[in-house]
Amino acid sequence: MRIAFVLDPAEVSFSAIRAQGAGGQNVNKVSNAVHLRFDVRASSLPESLKERLLALRDQRISDDGVVVIKAQQHRSLEKNREEALARLTELIEAAADIPAVRRPTKPTRASQRRRLEGKALRGGVKAGRGKVIV
16 A cells, blocks of 8 residues: 655755765866755645654654755766655655555465375485384
8 A cells, every 4th residue: 555645846955065076176166966855744745654754764864854865976966856856756655655464364274284294294204214224
């Protein structure tokens, strides 16, 4: 089962920052990395989804309930923005997916009988491997 949601782009804020790592002179001049911020508590998501999202033990979610995602994979600001938004959507979808409850079942009498017959058969084979007394 899955909780339906619509992510409002107005609730997501982006800020351009300088990317880390190698990149030559360009990395020191241009702010191509993106910080995405999304306040879960102030969002228009359903309440049940907000609770599930805040209950996740994810390092990207702060104690204040703000999701912070840093994207710096690409050289273009727009691609990093798209990647950050995709990661946010993926995080919310993971929280929206409710696994089905497993209900334990009893084995049938026939399956119990087959299991015990198989064990007896294997036991007989292994007993036959013992020392032969003449």
